[in-house]
Amino acid sequence: METFTYYPGCTLRTKAKDLDTYARVSAEALGIALEEPADWQCCGGAYTTAKDEIATKLSAVRTLNAAKELGRPLVTVCSACHNVIKQTNYDISRDEDMAAKVNNYLRLPEAYTGETTVYHYLELLRDVIGFDKLSEKVVNPFKGKKIAAYYGCLLLRPSKALAMDDPENPTIMEDFIRAIGGIPVIYAQRNECCGGYITMEDKAQAQKRSSAVMESAADQGADMVITACPLCLYNLKKNSGSELPVFYFTEMLAEALGLKEASNE
C-alpha cells in the first residue's frame, strides 16, 4: 500500500461528505492510503491572482509544505481546492518576490518554493493507478449508461498552472467513465462555468449558466452528469431546473468497485 498526503478541504467535511467518503474507500481498495496532514486549514475556495495578496495564499502553502515535510505527493479531490493549491504551487515556484514574502511570513525551517507534486484524485487514477488497472477491479460496470463529464472551469484552468489535461479537449473524465464501464457523452458546455459563487448574490445568473450546462448535456442524450466539485453539484442540481441526475465521480467509482453499500453501513 502506497501512502499519499490527502487534503479534503472544508466542504468535504460538511456538505460534501460523500465526495470524501467514497474517495477514501475507493483509494484503499485500489491500494492507496490517504493520510491527512495535522491541522490543515480551509484553502479559501478561490485563488487570489493578485501579486500583492500574501495572507490569502498562506493556507495553501502550509498544506503544500506539510506534504513536502512528509515526503509525499499531495492529493486533492474538490475542484476548488485543487485549483487553489496548484495555482499557489505554480506561482511560488516562479515568482521569487511572492515566494520571499510568503516564506518571510511563515518562517519555516526550510523555505517552501514549490517542491510538492500535486495530484487531483482523477490524476491519481490515471497516472498512478492507471485506468486499465482500475477497469480490472470494476465489479458493477455502468453498462449502457450515457454519462456526461462536467469539468467546469476549476479542474482545467488556467491550464499552464493546473497541467491536468487539454483545457479545450479534455479526456481524463471520459477515460474514467470508460474505465467504470459507461459511455462518455461529449457536449459543448462541459468546460464552461456553472455560475460558481455568483449564486450567493445573483441567482438569475447562476440559473442561466447552470441550465445552459444541463441542457447541453441533455441534448447529447446523457443519462446523468458527474462532477468533482461541490459548488458545481449545487448549481447543477438546485439552480438549473433540470431533472437530469448529478453525482460526484467518487460515488460512481465506489459503486463500480462494489464498495458503496459497505461504506454506508
Add this chain to the structure above:
Amino acid sequence: MNKNIKEQVLRSSGVNVLKCMRCGKCSATCPSYDEMEYHPHQFVYMVEKGDIEKLMKSESLYKCLTCFACVDRCPRNVEPAKVVEAVRLAAVRQQGGNRLTPDMIPDMLDDDLPQQAIVTALRKYAK
C-alpha cells in the same frame, strides 16, 4: 491619483496591458458577457488608458466568475481576469468597500449550499 491607481493595478495584476491586440476573444468567451457593463477586453483597454475609476464603480467587478476562460483563450496571453481581480481588490480595499459582510451571510444560506460558496464569495467580495 489616477496615475497611482493605474500603477497599483498594473503591479497587483502583473499584467502587461500593452500586449493586448483588442481582438475581443476574451469578451466573446466570457460567460458573464450579458451581465457586464464593461467586458474583459474593456477592462484591459481602460486600465491602459488610466480610466479606472469608472471600472471601480461598476457592477461588472462582481459579475466575473473567475472561470479563467479569458485567461486560457486569449491569443496574446494577456490574462484579463487578473486585471479584473486587481481592480476589484482596489475597490473592496477602500474604506467601506466590502461588497459582502459576514452578517449578510445567514440570509443567503439554504440547506444544500456548500461552505465553498461562502468562503469564495467572502474572498471575492470582501477584504
